Amino acid sequence: MNEKEKTSEWKTVSLRTKLIKEIEEAIKTGRYRSISEFVSEAIRLRLEELMRTQGIPAEKRKELLVTPELLLYTPKHTWAQVTPEGNIRVGVSDYAQRHLKGIAHVMTEAVGKEVNKMEPFGVAETWMFMFDLYAPVSGKITKVNEKLKNEPNIINEDPYGEGWIVEIKPKNSLVLEQELKSLLGPREYNKWVNKLEGRLRE
Amino acid sequence: MADKDSILHQAGLTMTSSSNTNVKRQLPPCRSACPARVNVQGYVALLQKGKFKEAVELIRQDMPFPAICGRVCFSPCEDACARTNVDQAVAIRALKRIVADIEREYERVKPKPIPKKHKEKIAVIGAGPAGITAAYELAKLGYPVTVFERMSEPGGMMRYCIPDFRLEKFVVLNEIAYIKDLGVEIKTGVEFGKDITIESLREDGYKAIFLAIGTQLGMKLNVPGEDLKGVINAVDFLRRIALGEHVEVGEKVAVVGGGNSAIDAARTAKKLGAKEVMILYRRSREEMPALPHEVELAEKDGVKFHFLVAPKQIIGEDGKVKAIECLRMRLGEPDESGRRRPVPISFSEHQYEVDMVIPALGQVAESACIPKELLDKEARAPSMKVDPLTLETNMPGVFAGGDIATGPASIIEAVGAGKRAAVSIHLYLTGQDLRKGRDEAVEEVTWVKNWGSLKKKERRYEPPLEKPRLSFEEAAEYLEKTKQKAMFEAFRCLGCGPCAECLASLELCEGDKAVVDENLCVGCNVCAVVCPFGAVKKDEREIARVNEDLCKGCGICATRCPEQAITMKKMPNEQIMSLALATAEGR
Numbered sequence: 124m125n126e127k128e129k130t131s132e133w134k135t136v137s138l139r140t141k142l143i144k145e146i147e148e149a150i151k152t153g154r155y156r157s158i159s160e161f162v163s164e165a166i167r168l169r170l171e172e173l174m175r176t177q178g179i180p181a182e183k184r185k186e187l188l189v190t191p192e193l194l195l196y197t198p199k200h201t202w203a204q205v206t207p208e209g210n211i212r213v214g215v216s217d218y219a220q221r222h223l224k225g226i227a228h229v230m231t232e233a234v235g236k237e238v239n240k241m242e243p244f245g246v247a248e249t250w251m252f253m254f255d256l257y258a259p260v261s262g263k264i265t266k267v268n269e270k271l272k273n274e275p276n277i278i279n280e281d282p283y284g285e286g287w288i289v290e291i292k293p294k295n296s297l298v299l300e301q302e303l304k305s306l307l308g309p310r311e312y313n314k315w316v317n318k319l320e321g322r323l324r325e
Numbered sequence: 326m327a328d329k330d331s332i333l334h335q336a337g338l339t340m341t342s343s344s345n346t347n348v349k350r351q352l353p354p355c356r357s358a359c360p361a362r363v364n365v366q367g368y369v370a371l372l373q374k375g376k377f378k379e380a381v382e383l384i385r386q387d388m389p390f391p392a393i394c395g396r397v398c399f400s401p402c403e404d405a406c407a408r409t410n411v412d413q414a415v416a417i418r419a420l421k422r423i424v425a426d427i428e429r430e431y432e433r434v435k436p437k438p439i440p441k442k443h444k445e446k447i448a449v450i451g452a453g454p455a456g457i458t459a460a461y462e463l464a465k466l467g468y469p470v471t472v473f474e475r476m477s478e479p480g481g482m483m484r485y486c487i488p489d490f491r492l493e494k495f496v497v498l499n500e501i502a503y504i505k506d507l508g509v510e511i512k513t514g515v516e517f518g519k520d521i522t523i524e525s526l527r528e529d530g531y532k533a534i535f536l537a538i539g540t541q542l543g544m545k546l547n548v549p550g551e552d553l554k555g556v557i558n559a560v561d562f563l564r565r566i567a568l569g570e571h572v573e574v575g576e577k578v579a580v581v582g583g584g585n586s587a588i589d590a591a592r593t594a595k596k597l598g599a600k601e602v603m604i605l606y607r608r609s610r611e612e613m614p615a616l617p618h619e620v621e622l623a624e625k626d627g628v629k630f631h632f633l634v635a636p637k638q639i640i641g642e643d644g645k646v647k648a649i650e651c652l653r654m655r656l657g658e659p660d661e662s663g664r665r666r667p668v669p670i671s672f673s674e675h676q677y678e679v680d681m682v683i684p685a686l687g688q689v690a691e692s693a694c695i696p697k698e699l700l701d702k703e704a705r706a707p708s709m710k711v712d713p714l715t716l717e718t719n720m721p722g723v724f725a726g727g728d729i730a731t732g733p734a735s736i737i738e739a740v741g742a743g744k745r746a747a748v749s750i751h752l753y754l755t756g757q758d759l760r761k762g763r764d765e766a767v768e769e770v771t772w773v774k775n776w777g778s779l780k781k782k783e784r785r786y787e788p789p790l791e792k793p794r795l796s797f798e799e800a801a802e803y804l805e806k807t808k809q810k811a812m813f814e815a816f817r818c819l820g821c822g823p824c825a826e827c828l829a830s831l832e833l834c835e836g837d838k839a840v841v842d843e844n845l846c847v848g849c850n851v852c853a854v855v856c857p858f859g860a861v862k863k864d865e866r867e868i869a870r871v872n873e874d875l876c877k878g879c880g881i882c883a884t885r886c887p888e889q890a891i892t893m894k895k896m897p898n899e900q901i902m903s904l905a906l907a908t909a910e911g912r
Contacts, residue, residue: 222801224430225426249430250392251792251793252794252795253794253795254795254800
């Protein structure tokens with residue numbers, strides 16, 4: 124296939140403005156170089172996902188791990204997301220959530236406390252265990268999800284949305300950039316989880 | 326089984342009368358020692374098979390708080406356990422805790438509300454262990470039940486007086502949430518005697534009322550200086566901390582008393598930053614009503630114990646506590662409680678310098694909460710006159726039980742009272758005799774007698790004192806290991822009761838031995854697979870053979886046989902005994 128034929132197959136894709144903003148945030152962190160790179164990556168992942176889930180019955184598909192795009196992950200199963208204010212929102216992944224079915228408490232450091240990357244910023248307590256929660260970036264805690272106090276279960280229902288845990292204000296943008304680069308992307312994270320569970324799909 | 330459907334049987338309150346000739350229906354020591362008659366042998370037997378979920382279900386048939394009792398019960402079952410004759414009791418409490426925790430950790434499904442079969446509304450006053458249990462049992466029978474609670478959250482003393490390091494609040498609230506899901510209504514912030522009375526409840530259409538208001542007031546020391554700043558009763562102290570209030574803790578704290586709340590208060594004070602905490606108890610260590618392992622933990626925390634001392638007065642300075650003056654004691658003749666009475670030694674006054682005194686001498690009921698008609702005028706402390714068997718008061722349709730009737734006791738005793746109240750209320754509402762068939766005397770049996778020949782096996786599972794701090798991937802492995810350990814521990818059970826009452830096949834356990842009809846058997850081997858005792862095997866002709874020495878007559882094979890080739894045959898009592906003995910020796 125030559126260069127000309129390739130371009131003739133290109134199609135235009137329309138994106139919502141909200142999504143574009145989010146992609147621009149992701150570009151800032153250096154994960155994608157352009158919007159088009161993001162789109163082609165998204166389509167490729169979607170196709171991969173379709174191929175993987177085809178033939179898997181609906182209830183089985185539910186068991187598949189959810190690892191949304193646009194988030195970055197630590198090997199300790201916390202995710203990081205850049206908020207519009209430039210802070211980093213932190214929560215636990217779907218994999219971690221599965222171990223937190225009996226969640227009773229989420230305790231975190233108080234607002235204003237400094238945390239370091241890959242050091243615990245809080246504990247998730249179930250009936251039998253205490254799980255340390257590791258900070259994906261260094262900085263100061265600016266917000267704690269108050270909803271979790273009364274209903275820790277929202278972590279199970281929506282680990283990537285309502286169930287966020289804290290927001291961290293990074294020390295400075297240089298350090299942040301470095302730290303975000305060292306985190307795992309969704310695909311790398313998926314691989315890591317599969318490796319942990321000892322059933323490599325790829 | 327004749328009494329299979331009876332309410333008494335369902336509540337685990339029959340099978341007690343000595344008139345029952347079938348030894349299979351008598352109780353093992355663990356179950357007969359339990360005030361709530363929890364089927365200990367049954368769930369331990371299920372654990373041996375790794376059936377954790379079924380084990381919780383079986384516990385829930387007898388009482389609604391597996392996780393709470395798994396943490397703080399004083400476990401009379403372990404004291405009674407026949408294994409103590411060989412080495413050490415089976416870790417029954419620990420096993421109960423682990424099944425409840427594992428269920429909560431991974432398997433809990435929200436229960437469906439129980440359909441209401443009856444129209445008669447029932448009111449329960451007080452959402453403590455007695456009240457909640459009664460509501461739970463009545464809801465299981467299909468009654469609409471409403472529980473009224475004065476505090477903002479249900480749980481009673483379990484919620485407000487046991488500190489977090491012994492029983493986490495979320496455990497209590499979660500167990501109660503389960504009961505709410507079954508369809509029990511709990512109304513909090515409603516005070517009995519103020520917002521509602523017996524008359525107002527009757528007007529609202531409640532046909533029966535169960536008073537389980539407990540004992541809320543801490544007893545006074547009755548020594549001079551009790552109104553000084555720095556003297557706070559243990560119940561108030563623990564309750565205020567449970568409510569999240571700030572309580573100023575002194576540097577040197579003296580706790581007076583030897584019960585569990587004394588230990589709780591002392592440990593709480595130590596954890597809140599008191600430099601020195603001492604417990605003053607007027608008898609010696611042996612007479613302490615507190616749980617021995619709690620006493621050990623308190624010592625580990627750095628709490629000091631002074632035995633054979635009783636406070637004479639609290640000395641103050643500028644209205645604040647400065648010291649506590651005590652008298653030495655010696656032990657005299659045993660009193661009506663069986664413990665030796667402390668006698669003061671004259672001129673033995675001595676002082677301890679303290680800035681906080683916590684009396685923990687037990688609790689009494691608030692007399693304002695008790696309706697005048699029900700007040701027992703002869704008793705020293707405010708209490709009610711209650712029939713100990715049926716829990717009836719002198720007002721028809723009004724029942725009372727738990728601490729209010731017995732004086733301060735334990736959770737499991739309150740659970741037992743709640744169950745008895747539920748049975749009484751059901752019999753009352755259906756117009757039956759409240760006393761018939763309810764014999765409190767328990768016929769207890771242990772089949773195993775040859776203690777000397779049994780192999781000694783130490784305990785294999787104890788719950789960790791602190792929660793393990795793990796990573797997510799380690800948790801699954803840890804859980805598997807814990808399950809294994811719990812199963813091993815369950816195997817220490819001698820199975821000394823005739824029947825585990827595992828309720829695997831209630832219809833068939835009337836019979837005592839499986840018999841195979843050779844003409845019907847097709848050799849499918851299902852019976853051999855399901856037999857829990859390994860008693861069934863195929864012979865060379867591909868026909869199932871029952872080993873009579875191993876068959877315990879559970880009837881599981883008969884339920885599973887697709888050809889209905891297995892029937893259960895009656896066996897004389899002597900034969901059952903000798904068979905059980907053989908099984909126990911094999912353990």
